[in-house]
Amino acid sequence: MRPRACAPATAGSALFPSGLLLLLLLATLAWIASASRAGAVTELRCRCVKTTQGIHPKNIASVEVIRAGPHCPRHEVIATLRKGNEICLNPEAPWVKKFIQRYMNDESAL
Incomplete structure (x- = not known):
């Protein structure tokens, strides 16, 4: 047993x-x-292949700024339009720099 x-x-x-x-x-x-x-x-590659120059700032609903790092050697600015489309803006363009500065100031005021 x-x-x-x-x-x-x-x-x-x-x-x-x-x-x-x-x-x-x-x-x-x-x-x-x-x-x-x-x-x-957070993909390990650049999200912006090309940038758009001519977009009116009033059409932009939100902005995402991605700093340069190991995933991408350059800064990227991705704008979401009011229609829902995402476009890449040239981070070196003077109007984009000015827009980002204003957008960040508005965000910090909230």
């Missing part, structure tokens, strides 16, 4: 490590999936 009594305990304990391994694998996959969604915001 002793061998039979030990057999189910051995089989159960053999399932525990594989169940733990499966749980660890699922947790890792969930972490990778959540990290890939968060990575969509």
Whole structure:
């Protein structure tokens, strides 16, 4: 009887490590999936391939300024228009610099 009594305990304990391994694998996959969604915001490449010069500032709903870093060697200015489109502005253009300065002052006043 002793061998039979030990057999189910051995089989159960053999399932525990594989169940733990499966749980660890699922947790890792969930972490990778959540990290890939968060990575969509901070991709490791430049977001602006070309910039737009002629846009009226009144059509801009919001502005995102991305500083140069390991992902991109240049500053990027991404404007969201009132229609919902996103466009890249030339960060070196004088009107863009002036607009960003005003926009940042307005944001800090809120």
